[in-house]
Amino acid sequence: MNRIVFAVVACGMLAAPLLGQSSPATVYAESFRNGPTRVTEDSFELKLTPENASYQQSIKDAQGKDRYVLTVIPQMPGGDDKITSWAVTLRDLRHSIYGNLLLAEQEASDEAKNNLWRLDPNQFAPVPIRARRIMKVEAFYVVIQVKALHCTPLDSPYLDSMTVQFTIGNSDPRASH
Secondary structure: OHHHHHHHHHHHHHHHHHHOOOOOOEEEEEOOOOOOOOEOOEEEEEEEOOOOOOEEEEEEEOOOOEEEEEEEEEEOHHHOOOOOEEEEEEEEOOOHHHOOOOOOOOOOOOOHHHOOOEEOOOOOOOOOOOOEEEEEEOOEEEEEEEEEEEEOOOOOOOEEEEEEEEEEEOOOOOOOO
């Protein structure tokens, strides 16, 4: 009898954290940059660390030509040498004047739709760190989702690592989710 009670209590303890969990929020926005450009679809996951803090990848258009560059760089405010967040940029190689295409508006704002590019675990950040971020740029979509992160110590604002999944595609990912 004691084994049954123990098994029920153990299962309850293991299942309890799952009851409060829900799928991460999705934040959708459309870039200020509109147009007909489609891309060669791609999906990849990055493990960012202080030793491997930056990343850059070319994004090809539908004809297979380099058209955009996706860059991930650490943010170390105040001249600090410790990472507090990462910034993701998408730039058009043909029209560099536009800057980061992962903005809904070219003017800075604190609105969530204008901050999908900021991977900031701060509880007051405009976009929750675990949110699924979907940005429509021209005729394609960039999906960014933080899968894991770690700070040392745990209550510190300094990041040891962050695992981020990227999906670049031509169909609206909201329809398949």
